[in-house]
Amino acid sequence: MARSTSSNTWLREHVNDQYVQMAKKDGYRARAAYKLLEINEKDKLIRPGTVLADLGSAPGSWSQVAARIVGPQGKVFALDILPMNPIADVDFIQGDFREDEVLAEFVDLLDGRALDLVISDMAPNISGMSAMDQARSFLLCELALEFARDHLKPGGCFLVKVFQGSDFQPYLQSMRDLFDEVVTRKPKASRDRSSEIYLLGKGRR
Numbered sequence: 001m002a003r004s005t006s007s008n009t010w011l012r013e014h015v016n017d018q019y020v021q022m023a024k025k026d027g028y029r030a031r032a033a034y035k036l037l038e039i040n041e042k043d044k045l046i047r048p049g050t051v052l053a054d055l056g057s058a059p060g061s062w063s064q065v066a067a068r069i070v071g072p073q074g075k076v077f078a079l080d081i082l083p084m085n086p087i088a089d090v091d092f093i094q095g096d097f098r099e100d101e102v103l104a105e106f107v108d109l110l111d112g113r114a115l116d117l118v119i120s121d122m123a124p125n126i127s128g129m130s131a132m133d134q135a136r137s138f139l140l141c142e143l144a145l146e147f148a149r150d151h152l153k154p155g156g157c158f159l160v161k162v163f164q165g166s167d168f169q170p171y172l173q174s175m176r177d178l179f180d181e182v183v184t185r186k187p188k189a190s191r192d193r194s195s196e197i198y199l200l201g202k203g204r205r
């Protein structure tokens with residue numbers, strides 16, 4: 001079947017994208033790696049010894065970045081609704097984060113370890129930013145924040161991808177209630193036309 005014009009445009013942009021080329025060269029599974037690397041360069045969230053959870057981890061580039069930095073004293077726990085090929089020193093479970101049993105299984109995996117950091121790049125399959133997409137996306141953000149509230153050490157940090165929309169301000173407020181400081185980040189690898197932005201909560205109270 002012939003490809004639509006928009007999927008052809010996407011394919012052409014993707015192939016020519018400098019971050020796609022860099023990811024291939026550096027051995028990362030997705031261009032998203034460079035978003036986390038840029039944020040980490042600025043905010044020093046991941047260091048040797050950091051224990052963290054990566055929510056919405058597949059195909060795995062954020063987990064790859066994290067595992068390379070945390071080293072043997074740290075730990076990366078990862079979860080996605082999709083399968084993810086194994087990454088050395090990353091403990092992964094596959095499941096839907098909205099389901100209580102999946103959350104319980106993930107919490108078991110942590111084995112009582114409190115986290116220094118939660119990173120969430122979760123995003124539902126977007127059909128075109130309709131009100132329903134917005135609602136589904138914010139549900140994942142809410143659940144990730146709840147998880148951070150329950151499992152971060154005092155002083156811990158939370159990085160979450162959000163899409164700017166009507167839920168943004170109340171969500172920002174709930175982050176401000178939990179963290180000493182909340183900042184926004186729009187790394188260069190995040191496409192300008194995307195309404196995605198990252199919120200970073202620093203210093204869980």
Ligand SMILES: C[S@@+](CC[C@H](N)C(=O)[O-])C[C@H]1O[C@@H](n2cnc3c(N)ncnc32)[C@H](O)[C@@H]1O
Nearest residue numbers: 032056058059060061062081096097121122123
């Ligand atoms: C943008 S991708 C993440 C890319 C990843 N950070 C990386 O660097 O490879 C968003 C991910 O969120 C996951 N996701 C969406 N809804 C989910 C859910 N309900 N539970 C768990 N993961 C979910 C998707 O399957 C997808 O893999």
